[in-house]
Amino acid sequence: MLKNYFKIAWRNIHGHKTYAFINIFGLTLGIACALVIFAVVRYHFSFDNFHLSKDRIYRVVTELKDESTSRYALVPRPLGKAIREDFSFVGHSARLVTAPQATVSFPELSEDEKFIEETGIAFTEPGFFSIFHFPFLQGDQKAVLQQPNEVLITESIAKKYFGSTNPMGKTLRVGAAANQADYTIKGILKDFPANTDIKQEIFLSYHALANGPLESVWKGLPAGSVCYLALKEGVNELTAQEQLRSLSSKYYEGKDVDVWNFHLQPLADVHFNPDYDGVVNKSYLYTLLAIAFLLLATASVNFINLATAQAITRSKEIGVRKVLGSKPKQLFWQFISETAIIVGIATLLAITLAFLVLPAINQLLQANIPLQLLHWHSLLFLALLFLLTTLLSGFYPGLVLAGFRPIKALQGKITQKDIGGFPLRRLLVVGQFAISQILIIGTLVIANQIRYAQQTDLGFNKEAIVSLPLPESANLNKKKVLRERLASIPGVESASLNFQAPASAANGIGSLKYHNNPEEEKWNINMKFADDQYLATFGIKLLAGRNLFPADSVNEFLVNETFLKKLNISSPDEALGKKLAVNGQNSRGTIVGVVKDFYNYSLHTAKDPICIMSLTDLYGNCSVKLSGQSFTKQMAAIAEIWKETYPDFVYSYQFFDDSIAAFYETENVMLKLVQGFGLIAILIGCFGLYGLISFMALQKTKEIGVRKVLGANLLRILWIFGKEFSLLLLLAFLLAAPLAWWAMNMFLQDYAYRVPIGADIFLSAILITLLIAILTVGYRSISAALANPVDSLRNE
Structure with a gap:
C-alpha cells in the first residue's frame, strides 16, 4: 500500500x-x-555548557546605582580576594586580568622576535582551572600557577612557536627592556572549543599583580578584574547573593555603600546579557x-x-x-x-x-x-x-x-x-x-x-585618527618624546596622550564633590584622562574658559554640558573657577573650561557628565590626527618613529572610526x-x-x-x-x-x-x-x- x-x-x-x-x-x-x-x-546556546559544574559557576558583576543604573562585567581588583576570605559559600574563586596588548617572546628561540597575541594574555589564579573544565595535555592541574612566574599555554601556541619541540620548562617573556618578566611554561592546555567566551591562550600566575597598587583600589573599574567563582555543592544562589550584599557596607563609606553593588551572574547568562558585555x-x-x-x-x-x-x-x-x-x-x-x-x-x-x-x-x-x-x-x-x-x-x-x-x-x-x-x-x-x-x-x-549612528554629530571628529597603544612600562618623558615626534610628521595635525578616546568601552567612573557642597553628588562622573592636545586631536569644541595647561603637576578639569545640567548650572561661565574633588580626595582641582557635549559610548547609552583631567600615570594611548593626504607616507613615518622610540615593543595601531563602528x-x-x-x-x-x-x-x-x-x-x-x-x-x-x-x-x-x-x-x-x-x-x-x-x- x-x-x-x-x-x-x-x-x-x-x-x-x-x-x-x-x-x-x-x-x-x-x-x-x-x-x-x-x-x-x-x-550560541552551547557556549560554556561543557563545564562539569556549569550550574554552580558564576561571574561577579558590578552595578552602580546613582540617579541611573550602570552595569559592568569588571569588578574592583581587591573584590576577588575579599570574597574568598569573607564568605564560606565559595568553593573556588579566581580573578582574571587581561592584557590585550602585552608583548610576548621566547628568548630560547629568538632574543629579537616579539609578538602580540591576537587573543592577548591573562593573569589568573590557580582556582580558575578548578572552576572551568579545560583539559590539560601536560602539567599538574592541581599545582599550576601556585608559584610566581608560571605560565600555561594552549597546544596551538605550543605548535605555533615550538613546532614539534616540547615547550615544557621553556621560558616565555612578557614585556620588554627594563620591564620584562620571565615565566616558566608549566603546562599545556588542550585547545579551547570555539563555543567558550574565554578566548585567551596564555595564562600567567597572578603573583605578578598581587602586590600592585590596584590591589587596594575599591573604586577602580577600568583597571579592574573579571571575578569567577564556583559555589559549594548545596549552596543556594539566593543565599549567596544575599551574603554578597554585605560587601558594600564593609568596604565602602557614605553614599558609596548604596552606589556600589555586586551580583552573581550565572555562567549561562554571560554570553547573552548585553548589560554585561554579552556577545549576542x-x-x-x-x-x-x-x-x-x-x-x-x-x-x-x-x-x-x-x-x-x-x-x-x-x-x-x-x-x-x-x-x-x-x-x-x-x-x-x-x-x-x-x-x-x-x-x-x-x-x-x-x-x-x-x-x-x-x-x-x-x-x-x-x-x-x-x-x-x-x-x-x-x-x-x-x-x-x-x-x-x-x-x-x-x-x-x-x-x-x-x-x-x-x-x-x-x-x-x-x-x-x-x-x-x-x-x-x-x-x-x-x-x-x-x-x-x-x-x-x-x-x-x-x-x-x-x-x-554613522551620520549624527558625535561631538568629536572620528575620521583619520589612529591610536597607538603604549607600553605599560614606558615612562612619561618617553611618551612625550613620541608624541612630539609624531606631531612633527608632515601632514599630521596633532597628537595626544590619553587613557581612552572620547567614545570608548573603557570609561573611568568616579564620585564627585562640587565646590562648597558639603556632600558628594548622588551621581558619578565619567573620567577622561588626557593631555592638553586632546581637544585639538579629536575636534572637541571648547564652549567657555580655556584648555588644560601642558604642565603635568597642575590639577585642572574640563567638564561638559551634561555636567552643568546635573548641577543645575545655567551658564558655562558660572562653573569656571569652581573647585572639584573627584574620587574622594584623590583628585582635587579647578574647573578651567567647559566643552560641548559628546557621546562617550555608543548611541545605546545617554551622554554622561564628563570630567577631562590630566593623570599621566594612566596614559596608555597616543592618538594621532592625520590630514588625510599622503596617508601611506604618514603611516610609514609613524611606524618608523615607533621603532626608533620603542625598539623592544611590537608596533600596533587601530583607527578610531573602526572602534566606533564596532559599537554597532x-x-x-x-x-x-x-x-x-x-x-x-x-x-x-x-x-x-x-x-x-x-x-x-x-x-x-x-x-x-x-x-x-x-x-x-x-x-x-x-x-x-x-x-x-x-x-x-x-x-x-x-x-x-x-x-x-x-x-x-x-x-x-x-x-x-x-x-x-x-x-x-x-x-x-x-x-x-x-x-x-x-x-x-x-x-x-x-x-x-x-x-x-x-x-x-x-x-x-
Missing part, C-alpha cells in the same frame, strides 16, 4: 513539473534557512527563530495555494478512485505521501544549500559554526522539520481532495467553492506578503538607525541577516504568486477570450488580475504595519538616541512590495492577455 502511494505520488509530481518546481524551490529555500538559523542558535542578545536569536518559522510558513503557503488551486484539475482522478473503492482516509494519505516526497527532495537540496551558504554566514558572524547534521540535536530537528513542513503543507489540501464527492468530481463540476474557494487562498496570500512587509520594514528601520557590529550583522531573509521571503512569495496567477490564467482562458472578442483592451484584461492582488497587498500591509511597528519599537528601546519610525518607512515598504508584485503578476498576466482569443474559444 505504502509503495503504491509513493508510486502514484511520483507520477503526479512528474506530470506537473512547473508546480513541483515552484514548491520544491520555495521549500528548499525555507528549509535551508531554517537549518542555518538552527545551527547559529544552537551554537537572546532577543536576536529568538528573532532569527521567528524568521525561520515565517520563511517555512511562506513556503508552505505556496504549497497549499498551488495544491488547492490544482485540485480542480485532479477532480476526475479523485472521482475515479472513489468509485473504485478508495476511502477518504486513503486519498488523504496518498496526498500526504506526495507532499512528503516533495518535502524530502527539498530537504536534501536544502542540506546541500545550507553547507554551501554556511561559510558566508560564518564570515559574516566572524565565527566557526558547524552544521553537525549527525548530532542528535540536528537529527531530531531535521525529523521534526520534515514532519512539520509535510503536515503544514499537505494537511489542508489532503482534506480538500479526500472530501470531493465522486459523482460531482466525475462530472467535472468541482468548483472553487468545493476546494475552499478564493477566500482561503486570499487569506494565505495576505499572510505571505504580510511576512515580507514586516521584514522589509524591519530592514528599513535598522538601516536608518545605523545610518543615523551586532546591528550591522542583524541588518544583513534580515535583508537576506527578507529577500528570500519575497522570492518565495513571488514564485508562489507566479504559480497562482498561472493557474488563474488557465482557469480564465475562455473568459479572457470572450472579453477580447467583445472589445476589451490590454489594460482592462490586466486589471482582472491586478485589482484582486492589489487589494490583497493592501490588506497585507494593514496587517504587517502594526506588528512591524511594535517589533521595531522593541528593537529601538536599546538606544538612548533613536530614529523615529516615520510614515516614509511604511510607504516605502508598501511601494517596494507593490512593485515586486506588479512585476511578478504583470509578466504572466500580459502573456494571458496577449493570447489569441480564437485558440481559447475554438472548442466552444
Whole structure:
C-alpha cells in the first residue's frame, strides 16, 4: 500500500513539473534557512555548557546605582580576594586580568622576535582551572600557577612557536627592556572549543599583580578584574547573593555603600546579557527563530495555494478512485505521501544549500559554526522539520481532495467553492506578503538607525585618527618624546596622550564633590584622562574658559554640558573657577573650561557628565590626527618613529572610526541577516504568486477570450488580475504595519538616541512590495492577455 502511494505520488509530481518546481524551490529555500538559523542558535546556546559544574559557576558583576543604573562585567581588583576570605559559600574563586596588548617572546628561540597575541594574555589564579573544565595535555592541574612566574599555554601556541619541540620548562617573556618578566611554561592546555567566551591562550600566575597598587583600589573599574567563582555543592544562589550584599557596607563609606553593588551572574547568562558585555542578545536569536518559522510558513503557503488551486484539475482522478473503492482516509494519505516526497527532495537540496551558504554566514558572524547534521540535536530537528513542513503543507489540501464527492468530481463540476474557494487562498496570500512587509520594514528601520549612528554629530571628529597603544612600562618623558615626534610628521595635525578616546568601552567612573557642597553628588562622573592636545586631536569644541595647561603637576578639569545640567548650572561661565574633588580626595582641582557635549559610548547609552583631567600615570594611548593626504607616507613615518622610540615593543595601531563602528557590529550583522531573509521571503512569495496567477490564467482562458472578442483592451484584461492582488497587498500591509511597528519599537528601546519610525518607512515598504508584485503578476498576466482569443474559444 505504502509503495503504491509513493508510486502514484511520483507520477503526479512528474506530470506537473512547473508546480513541483515552484514548491520544491520555495521549500528548499525555507528549509535551508531554517537549518542555518538552527545551527547559529544552537551554537550560541552551547557556549560554556561543557563545564562539569556549569550550574554552580558564576561571574561577579558590578552595578552602580546613582540617579541611573550602570552595569559592568569588571569588578574592583581587591573584590576577588575579599570574597574568598569573607564568605564560606565559595568553593573556588579566581580573578582574571587581561592584557590585550602585552608583548610576548621566547628568548630560547629568538632574543629579537616579539609578538602580540591576537587573543592577548591573562593573569589568573590557580582556582580558575578548578572552576572551568579545560583539559590539560601536560602539567599538574592541581599545582599550576601556585608559584610566581608560571605560565600555561594552549597546544596551538605550543605548535605555533615550538613546532614539534616540547615547550615544557621553556621560558616565555612578557614585556620588554627594563620591564620584562620571565615565566616558566608549566603546562599545556588542550585547545579551547570555539563555543567558550574565554578566548585567551596564555595564562600567567597572578603573583605578578598581587602586590600592585590596584590591589587596594575599591573604586577602580577600568583597571579592574573579571571575578569567577564556583559555589559549594548545596549552596543556594539566593543565599549567596544575599551574603554578597554585605560587601558594600564593609568596604565602602557614605553614599558609596548604596552606589556600589555586586551580583552573581550565572555562567549561562554571560554570553547573552548585553548589560554585561554579552556577545549576542537572546532577543536576536529568538528573532532569527521567528524568521525561520515565517520563511517555512511562506513556503508552505505556496504549497497549499498551488495544491488547492490544482485540485480542480485532479477532480476526475479523485472521482475515479472513489468509485473504485478508495476511502477518504486513503486519498488523504496518498496526498500526504506526495507532499512528503516533495518535502524530502527539498530537504536534501536544502542540506546541500545550507553547507554551501554556511561559510558566508560564518564570515559574516566572524565565527566557526558547524552544521553537525549527525548530532542528535540536528537529527531530531531535521525529523521534526520534515514532519512539520509535510503536515503544514499537505494537511489542508489532503482534506480538500479526500472530501470531493465522486459523482460531482466525475462530472467535472468541482468548483472553487468545493476546494475552499478564493477566500482561503486570499487569506494565505495576505499572510505571505504580510511576512515580507514586516521584514522589509524591519530592514528599513535598522538601516536608518545605523545610518543615523554613522551620520549624527558625535561631538568629536572620528575620521583619520589612529591610536597607538603604549607600553605599560614606558615612562612619561618617553611618551612625550613620541608624541612630539609624531606631531612633527608632515601632514599630521596633532597628537595626544590619553587613557581612552572620547567614545570608548573603557570609561573611568568616579564620585564627585562640587565646590562648597558639603556632600558628594548622588551621581558619578565619567573620567577622561588626557593631555592638553586632546581637544585639538579629536575636534572637541571648547564652549567657555580655556584648555588644560601642558604642565603635568597642575590639577585642572574640563567638564561638559551634561555636567552643568546635573548641577543645575545655567551658564558655562558660572562653573569656571569652581573647585572639584573627584574620587574622594584623590583628585582635587579647578574647573578651567567647559566643552560641548559628546557621546562617550555608543548611541545605546545617554551622554554622561564628563570630567577631562590630566593623570599621566594612566596614559596608555597616543592618538594621532592625520590630514588625510599622503596617508601611506604618514603611516610609514609613524611606524618608523615607533621603532626608533620603542625598539623592544611590537608596533600596533587601530583607527578610531573602526572602534566606533564596532559599537554597532551586532546591528550591522542583524541588518544583513534580515535583508537576506527578507529577500528570500519575497522570492518565495513571488514564485508562489507566479504559480497562482498561472493557474488563474488557465482557469480564465475562455473568459479572457470572450472579453477580447467583445472589445476589451490590454489594460482592462490586466486589471482582472491586478485589482484582486492589489487589494490583497493592501490588506497585507494593514496587517504587517502594526506588528512591524511594535517589533521595531522593541528593537529601538536599546538606544538612548533613536530614529523615529516615520510614515516614509511604511510607504516605502508598501511601494517596494507593490512593485515586486506588479512585476511578478504583470509578466504572466500580459502573456494571458496577449493570447489569441480564437485558440481559447475554438472548442466552444
